[in-house]
Amino acid sequence: MTVRDAAFRTLRHFGLTTVFANPGSTEVPLLADFPDDLRFLLALHEGSVIGMATGHALATERPALALLHTVAGLGNAVGALATARVNRAPLVVLVGQQDRRHLALEPFLTGKLTGLAGDYPVWHEQPARPQDVPSALARAHHEAVTHRGPALVVVPMDDWSAPYDYGREVVAAPAGVRRPVSLTPADVQPLADFLASSRTPALVVGAGADSPAAWAALTALAERLRCPVWQESFEARAGFPQDHPLYAGVLPAERDGVRARLADRDAVLTVGAPVFRQYPYEPGPLVPAGTRVAVVTDDPDEAHRSPADLAVLADPGEVCAQLAALLPAREHTVPRPPPRARPPAPPEPPGPGEPLRPVHVLAALARGLPRETIVVEECPSARADLHALLPAREPLGYVSAAMGGLGFALPAAAGLRLGQPRRPVVAVVGDGSALYGIQALWSAVRYGAGVLFVVLSNGRYAVLDGVAAQHGAGAGPWPAFEDISVAGLATAMGCASHTVRTHADLLTTLHGITPTLPDRTKPILLDVTVPPDP
Template identity: 60%
Template sequence: MTAAGGTGRTVRDATLDVLREFGLTTLFTNPGSTEIPFLTDLPDDIRPVLALHEGSVVGMATGWAIARGGPALVQLHTTAGLGNAVGALATARANRAPLVVLVGQQDRRHLATEPFLAGRLRGLAGDYPVGTDEPATAQDVPGAVARAHHAAVHGRGPALVIVPVDDWARPAADGAERAAASRVARGAAADPSGPAEIAALIDTAAAPALVTGAGTDTGDGWAALVALAERIGAPVHQESFGARAGFPQDHPLFAGILPADRPGLRAALAGHDAVVAVGAPVFRQYMFAEGPLVEPGTRLALLTDDPAEAHRSPVELAVLGPLPAALRAVTERVRAREPRPSAGEDRPGAQAAAAPPAGGGGPLPPAHVFAELARRARPDTVIVEETPSSRPDLHRHLPARRPLGFLSAAMGGLGFALPGAIGVRMARPDRPVIAVVGDGSCLYQVQALWSAAHYRAGVLVAVLSNGCYAVMDRLAERAGGKPSWPPFEEVSVAALARGLGCTARRVTTHAELTDALDAILPALHDRRDPVLLDIAVATDASFQP
């Protein structure tokens, strides 16, 4: 491509240099006409990854960014592409995944007349982007992309840059000052006054407890939180509906997943006169129930690196700072004490329980599937979950034993786990990856299987097929009625997978399950091609969302 009216460097050339500068050389996309000038004849060092729906594009990029520990690059097609991706962008924001998102727009020269494909793009994704930039001139596109990188990394979410189609061929502003920093560094030290106050609150408590979540799901985060928990002998709870495990769930001090309702939450934290949340909201709930979050007399504090989380939490003290450094500062100041006798006892998720009986014929219990997975999965396996009606069983049988051991959609919308698992495997080929999804969840982004097959992302997709939306059925029953929507038992996920180029197998018995897992799990770490198991499971009538 040459600059319009000349042979010099173009805005596209300058933008490609910015992408190289920040390591944004893998591009997740589902292209349209407004993206053609950028995507045609990409240089060899820019790797395009095609997905067949924008939800898959953003889901794969989100998994990639989380697993890689750095930003991912996305390109979307004007209104239709951005509109299709909004739910996935909301998940990326809630999952703290930094994404630099290029959004195509019609030609600047006739935007005022709202031509075909012109998009009213600013605001289309609501408040979910951490930044939205519409460069005033074509020459500011490279700077806008650099600023989006900084916004995505430090705001920990998707940052959008809207680029009209004709901008790419415009002459670059060579020699002009770029309105973006080359490097932005976040301070590594925590203000000592905040950790000192957290330590003082813990020291004055008779029975402190800790709650954690996605914010400490790193090697440094796990080590720092383990050191604090062991020093004060406090149980560590995982936030409800947590998207990532912030503490080793096979540790003796792990106390399980907090309930997502206020009565259950109060009961779980009863007996603790101080609760400090670390890298987790205070407190994530589902259905509203009357009453306070905790019993009267329980003091609440928060240690977080997320300003919005700090500002909205109903706590007496919120300390904002880099988590590993702040945790180490608290540990240095707090007095040591022995673990409470009850800490870690009967904790759910602490270890894989024995498999329940398979029974005579018929569908398998989901817990049985999880127990068989747990018997064979390596400790460094990444479990990417989207099976709402059986999630409690998954936590009980498949604890996270390494950082990035568990990943789910913090926003709660369906369609993340399948593309997310593919993105994780592409970014971290050194880790085995298992996506555990319901058949209803799988159908939201089943197109992602084509990308897994084409790019040889060797994930195992374990689909728990009960032919219905079990959570919705239970909610209808709780409301005193019955579902007005039909089941979809005639859908064959295995057939859909094979049609998208993915190896698939239907599993209906215990013997078929163990045979399949024995064949797949030992070699999953080195597997290059995806495989899907369509497992017939029973609907747990006792589950209550």
């Protein structure tokens, strides 16, 4: 038996039987004569490798396996690994390395890999001996699950053929790890007291609450408190049903806006999110004077950096379920929450000579998408309209790149569809965003990921233009790219595509595609021509 044989045995044991990869020569010793019971999925860029693996891990709630080619592969994947970490996607990432026997001479393709991905991996290991590779893979699986992020294992290419004696080698990792959740009433009582003493509480929810159990518990808690529920800004996922009457919208990303939204709230419980995600810096406190803040999260980093009166590090769904059971229902004399912002009325179709705008596209999608659709968002300049018109109505109904880097949506949507093949998946992407990850379309076609990709093509980085205008600095030096055809690029990748320029064509095209989404095995891309929104 070789180290390679033992490694495959370890991967099978942990269910890591699908590998997302962009390999090179240092990975050939692992991949030649690849076992028939394992699935190999090629991506044409390392960002697509990690993006697809991230989507698959989020869809299956299990670690996904990725394979990268030494320093070039890991270097190209760093941005996607950062997104996987912030999106809390458990990944086991194998990185190839030159032959161990002459690494001291730094031969061609030698990678100085330690630290290359910065602090974004939750664990990093290059085994001291070839025979330690199976142990490293097992531990990487456990580290990825426990810390909800990418765990890296670097393996020199000659390690795979080294002998491995099961009778003598010790695997330095458990065969399984149980993570029981045990909360006593005493653990939850401080939070119950926190909420019971509040006259006008509010909830702020985040990606850490995106599960069926957490949605059910938060719904019960919000209804008992009769309080509004805001979604954290720049969310990776939705933490509450966004069609619920108590849903109040997305919390602003600047301090003035947060204080304005919470002006009449004397206590805020944040669940599955830090306190609070922001983007532009503004001076001043995060909440109004006199407003107390508590946070519930199972992410230690979120808890430790949150300016809060109380932090509880535990499963959000379990905590909220116990809170809902402990707290009495509010009397009708308690001040009602502010009325939920009503969904905007569908926009009037564009008149003769008027352009098709992103809001028209989103409204058309909203008419026919099934309730269980997973919407993957990467359209920064149209994000507010998407939130208003395409609310998440089921857990995992909304997915976005919490890190903010572009190039996530196309590969992540493919990975999500492969991991949840019965749920419709629609990616709404700006053309600037799509160009960062266009190679993922080839993989989606090759491996039967039946995603609807809707590209809002305005031929420029409209959100960047808007930021420049807000700063009053005039136009930036970056040019428009209206001469690029995203539909043409999709065709080159083998992906069916259609260019949409009119509202009538949009409605007719969606009418034909939407009913096919649950059962599609091939992706299709709509390249929708829109002007930049003013």
